[in-house]
Amino acid sequence: MSWQKKLAQVIVIIIFVGLLIGTALPSRKKIFQNRDEAKQKELSLEKYGFYLQPDNKGVGIDFKHSSPDLDSKLKNIAPQIASMGASVSIVDFDNDGWSDIYFTDSKTGSMNALYRNMHDGKFENVANEVGLANLNKKGTGASMGAVWADYDNDGYKDLLLYKWGQPELYHNIGGKKFENVTTGSGLPAWVNSNSAIWFDFNNDGLVDLFIGGYFSEKYDLQNLTTTKIMPESFRYANNGGRNYLLENMGSGKFKDVTEQYGLTSTKWTLAAAASDFNGDGYPDLFVANDYNVNELYINKKGENFTEAGSQTGIGNIPKSGMSVSFGDIDNSGLLGVYNTTITENGILIQDNNYWQPQGDAGDSPYPKFVNLGQLAGINNAGWSYGSQFGDLNNDGYMDLYVANGFISAKENTSYWYDYSKVTGGNSSIIEDAKNWPDMKGKSQSGYEQNKIWLNQGNREFEDVSNEVCPLVTYDSRAVAMADLWNTGALDVIVANQNNIPLIYKNDQPDSNHWIEFDLQGTVSNADAIGSKVVLEWDGKKQVQVVTAGLGFASQNEHRLHFGLGKSNKVDNVTIHWPSGKNTVVKNPEIDKLNIIKEK
């Protein structure tokens, strides 16, 4: 053998050994670090300019979520199925200018909670006195989430409660009482729903409803006659619940126009959110589905919807779509969609996506999206549920909070192996819950930490989860952001399954500037849902939209919050109302809430 050949073979061996070691090393890094809390806060304030301090007791919130009851036939995998129901929505139900908080509970007989903001840093649960507490009565199903909007344009936000049961509509009477107006409203009799949003799909000034089905509506999960209720596949399941598009006909009446508008999919919907992605003035609908691809319904001028997930690029790879949130991460004036999924190291790598629309769609009638999740470094979170963008340090760039963790039961146990036995198998095996191995108290993607990603201003994010708040590993579900104490800082509220929520007070002593907008429609729907606000300052341009339901089982405060960094001036703000009107305000006042009425 020639020496050249020998040398080549030695090099090959060195490369081989190098590759073996090189591939193994990245997976050996330590994921968790814990620190002294006081020092951590000091460091966080110094380095990042803010600290999220959980303070349930201090603010008077003693709510604790309890999981829904299920038929005993599902006993073997009850924790797996009863793993949702913790939700949070922010609403100023009494129009006092301070955000209030609504939490859903899910166990039969448990009480939902409406925490009124007392303006002194504390909250008081008034759910019972206004008639929104005892909503998990036997036979009515289990609460899964709540969304608020003024469906009758009377100036007060009303409540849609969605359940694994009959959705319920509550009319807000002057911010003092709520009346159940479900009967005769046209709402469906039973939906096993984990998502709903208010949006005005036809821009007629009356907000309409989208309710997503998860389990098929054929089943009452507390009274089953069959165990064949599970998804038929882990990537291609179409045996979930049907969705509902309900047109607001006025006078508290809703009409089921689902079929007429082409929203007939029966995938396992977990979240939805609406915004106008193609610039035609009508809100399009992004639907996140578990066990299948996501869907993007392009609104054809309020007359019907066309599903264009594949054409737009967001619906080609089936994943576990868990939530939808919106954020303009690079101040490009383009609203991107963050869609959470599931990642468990070594077992399932789906990665969360950030879909950014491309400015020019060419000849296509549909917008094109590219996934920047990995490039931005916001892809790998864990078993994710809710997520929200918001400028946590008011530096002018939107940061990201992601809720993680599926089932935290016995420590150092994992149901993943048992799970994989049925999930890789034939549909006839998967879809029957009785074939699923008994969980026996095992965890599955449990004890995960929520992610907090700080926007670096260059399309990249830094993972500061270990730095800006104490380590907590609840099974988090819903996330909402709101300026709870009118301080100009976004606080974070997290609903945790079978546990207490977390009220993170945003401690932010720094002098970054901010501006907030509260929009009121006149021709458009009263809550101005669907309005797009474009803020221009210091050479930057950030867009946000008014939504009524965003993330997973959550709703942010109605007002929009923008951080401005050190800039002490906003050039102008442009508001695109659903009615088609535009409002431009030059140099709006900063460091305050601007209330803008549609003219």
Place this chain on the structure above:
Amino acid sequence: MPWITKSTKGYFQYVPPAFITLLLLIGQLSFGVLDSYLYVVVSIVAAVLTEIILSRIYFGKWKSLSSAYISGISVGILIRSVSIWPYIITSVLSIMSKYILKYNGRHLWNPSNFGVSWMLFMAPLDVAGLSIQWGSNFLGLAVIWALGLAIVYRAKRFHVTIAYVISFIILAYVRSLIVGDTFLAEVSPLTGPMYQLFIFFMITDPGTSVSTRKGRIIVVIIVALVEFVLRLNSFIYAPFYALFLVGPVAKYIDLKRSAKKAAVADYNSKPTYSLQT
């Protein structure tokens, strides 16, 4: 051209690559099994290029690329990653193992079994397996099984596949008794795509299986037994790890025993067919 190098294997050398391509197409057209065609293409290209380079370095000649093609396609189907590099590296490692990890001139590990097992075990932050990502209906399943069985029969490896499947089913029943889960739950993985690749391609690989029929049956039963133990210890990728552990030991013993009887076989002249992955 490497694709048309002179071979005594006849047309049958193209059947396994054709079958695995068909399996991929059925999977993709029925269920969209691939996250992206790009990943499979990259895996195949990486495997083929590595084979071309190493065959020149080690043997100074072109080799048929059908086994590299099968290795590449297996990697593209069996691993999951959001990055492209794991597909490239897994393919490269698979082919390299064939040239480097040898005894008496014969490689010990099934190439893609080596690459896939290594990455699944050692790089869990970057790589996952196919285990829960292929929905299945009975028609697609029946077609794949019928074709697979026909081909292993033609390749005279029917006994290997059947011995393994029977062992798996019996041991699945025993596991169901031990862990208390239903028999269907325990046997369920066999209906998934990971096992279809495993039983039709990996365990039947002539290049790394032992020389006698009886020996091959014993080896796959041992593979099934090791997998049984690994499964009781909750290893999701138990079949790959079992073959990774048992296959080379069996091959080593087999080579050692037959060393006195025959000179080390020439890499390309034996076997007369190839299902090698």
